[in-house]
Amino acid sequence: MNKLFYPAVFHWAEEGGFWVSFPDLPECLTQGDDMAQAYEMAVDALGLCLVSKEQNKEPLPKPSEPDKVSVEDGFLVVVEFDMLAYKKRANPRAVKKTLTIPGWLDEEATAKGVNFSQVLQEALIEKLRA
Structure with missing residues (x-):
């Protein structure tokens, strides 16, 4: 269970760039000036959220099937998160x-x-x- 895949909705921001939300993790939001930065920020935000849940002994939500996610004002992107790689980077001591x-x-x-x-x-x- 090291690699996880969660659907994210990329929304166009009024000031340019994108803001990103995760239907399965409503508390997880981020933004970026362009698509590449928004995706990078989405990976980091997803990581922070999932690691926080794990540390608090909360169950990780089951990712929604992409075809079941409602996208009204943006587009769907599946974000890949590697839990082991994140932990290596975040806690190398x-x-x-x-x-x-x-x-x-x-x-x-x-x-x-x-x-x-x-x-x-x-x-x-x-x-x-x-």
Whole structure:
């Protein structure tokens, strides 16, 4: 569930550019001076909203089917959000963990110059993708 897709309605702004709303997240609004900036801002706004819900232990709303979204004064754009990539960008701090492995494994890995932190990170990322 790392990649999420939510429909957004892009509205033309009177002063130029676009303002963006999400039917499934009425509290999530943003704007941009042009289409590219409005889309970028929509991704960021969606991320802030979804991460906030997750942190508050609120369920994430199920995205509406695009053909079920009513668009009166704009046009529909499906916005892609990568939760894992966002979390990496938003919280890159390192956290120290203590772990236990068999002595023989430690000796073999140390002899081969294995970077334990890197191996653990790669394994965890792979496990989370599954």
